[in-house]
Amino acid sequence: MIGAITAGLFSTGVAASATSFESIATVTLGTSQATVDFTSIPSTYKHLQIRFMARNTGSNTNGYQALQYNGDTTNGNYYFYHFLDGDGASATAGNGGTNALSLAGRSAGANATANNYGVGVIDILDYANTNKYKVHRSLTGTDNNGSGLVELSSGEWYSTAAITSIKFLAGAGGYNFASGTTFALYGIKG
Amino acid sequence: MAAGSTYTPIATTTGTGSSGVITFSSIPSTYTDLVLVSNFETSTSANAYYRINGDTGTNYSDTELYGDGSSVGSSRRSNQALSYTTYLSGSGQRAVMTTNFMNYANTSTYKTFLTRYSNASFELGAEVALWRSTSAITSITLNLNNSANFTSTSFFTLYGIQAA
Numbered sequence: 001m002i003g004a005i006t007a008g009l010f011s012t013g014v015a016a017s018a019t020s021f022e023s024i025a026t027v028t029l030g031t032s033q034a035t036v037d038f039t040s041i042p043s044t045y046k047h048l049q050i051r052f053m054a055r056n057t058g059s060n061t062n063g064y065q066a067l068q069y070n071g072d073t074t075n076g077n078y079y080f081y082h083f084l085d086g087d088g089a090s091a092t093a094g095n096g097g098t099n100a101l102s103l104a105g106r107s108a109g110a111n112a113t114a115n116n117y118g119v120g121v122i123d124i125l126d127y128a129n130t131n132k133y134k135v136h137r138s139l140t141g142t143d144n145n146g147s148g149l150v151e152l153s154s155g156e157w158y159s160t161a162a163i164t165s166i167k168f169l170a171g172a173g174g175y176n177f178a179s180g181t182t183f184a185l186y187g188i189k190g
Numbered sequence: 191m192a193a194g195s196t197y198t199p200i201a202t203t204t205g206t207g208s209s210g211v212i213t214f215s216s217i218p219s220t221y222t223d224l225v226l227v228s229n230f231e232t233s234t235s236a237n238a239y240y241r242i243n244g245d246t247g248t249n250y251s252d253t254e255l256y257g258d259g260s261s262v263g264s265s266r267r268s269n270q271a272l273s274y275t276t277y278l279s280g281s282g283q284r285a286v287m288t289t290n291f292m293n294y295a296n297t298s299t300y301k302t303f304l305t306r307y308s309n310a311s312f313e314l315g316a317e318v319a320l321w322r323s324t325s326a327i328t329s330i331t332l333n334l335n336n337s338a339n340f341t342s343t344s345f346f347t348l349y350g351i352q353a354a
Contacts, residue, residue: 021197023354026222051223051351053293053302086255086264086316115324119292119302141253141304141318146268148253150304150318182293184222184353186196 020189021049027183032057032176036168036183043128043162046190050122050166052107052183058175060109062118062142062149065177066101068167069134069157075100076158083153102155104168105140107177117180118142127163134163194354197225202347205230205340212340214348215329219295221350226330228287228346234280236338239272240289241331242301242321246271249322256315272333273319276307280338285309294327301327 022045027036041048056063068078080096081103096103107118120140127134134157141150157163166185170177198221201214210232217224230238240250250273254265267274276285287307294301301321308314321327330348334340 019195019197021195021351023194023196023352026353051290051292051353053299084255084262086253088253088264088266091255091257091262091264113300113320113322115298115300116320117293117299117302119290119304119318121290121304139304139306139316141302141316143251143253143302143318143320145251145320145322146266148251148266148318148320150253150255150264150316152255152316180299182353186351186353 022187024185024187029177029179029181032178034170034173034176036177037165038185039165041164041166045187046126047188048124048127049186049188050183051186053117053119054107054181055112055117055178056107056109056170056175057178058109058171059111061112061144061147062106063109063171063175065104065107066169066172067104068101068169069159069163070161070165072159073100078102078158079156081153081155083151085149085151087149088147101169101172102157103153105138105153106142106149106151107170108142112142113144116142116144124163130160130162132160133158196352198350200348200350202345205342205344207233207342208339210334210337210339212332212346213329217328217330219326220352221295222293222353223351224291224294225349225351226289226346227349228332229284230344231282231284231341232278232280232334233339233341234336235278236280236334236336237277238275239333239335240275241272241333242327243325243329245323250319252317252319254315254317256313258313273321275305275317276309277312278309279312283309283311291327297324297326299324
């Protein structure tokens, strides 16, 4: 017979405590819109993490989303993506060359199951350093009980400037983020 | 911009060697996301599965990406009564696994969770899983099949992350 172990709240003496992981800002959309923006990001952390739950208005089940930093829209200033995808049948890898923006994972589209949002975690390492280009990585996915995609991806901004703002775009601006979409920005002290 | 410390440990538990079930119950709704960090071995070969809120209906599905040392692949499971995570042989294989339960307490969307697992002597991978329920998540159970048990060197910690 298999017994059960139950961990009740704080039953093992693990107390809540302050950590080096801090919430900076959160954007939750009450109406559909093309972009989500974080501005005036302080330089007081070592790394940033964005955690999101997103749906887009495009005719897709797993539409891509992109990001730009500090208002930089210059073509060639970003490496678009390297990705490794699993779609339930096969694994696929790809790269996108230089671009005016960079892939930031996937969100569920208008063809996805109702009440379903894509989710993801994006890490931006050493974002305030002024001596190196900025690389981000993401783990994102959407499952629709019969279709779906899980993706590991990465992109780069060819700038040594500290990141002070981040703009997320649904697709390349071809459609919107749907109402209910939430992006939360966190800072990690180093 | 508001800022506040978060990533708070909610509860920790360890394996006993005589149980194949780990449960975190009475999870408060006061956080935005949950992160479950697991480091475990099994007494014999087994698959590990999540069950949410004790739901035994066929309301789970997932899409997986994996590499096993010789090939990469992707698989899918639909209309399942449990949510598959990974496999362990039971012969000393150890898995480390982190699962993000996003916006777990909202009552208007289905719940999607993302897992990264590494079982260095077998495979590593990533999964996106869906629980087709709009209920807030109040309990998470990790179950082994094949009458396997979690070894006493297994441990599990649940964290809460609260957005500003």
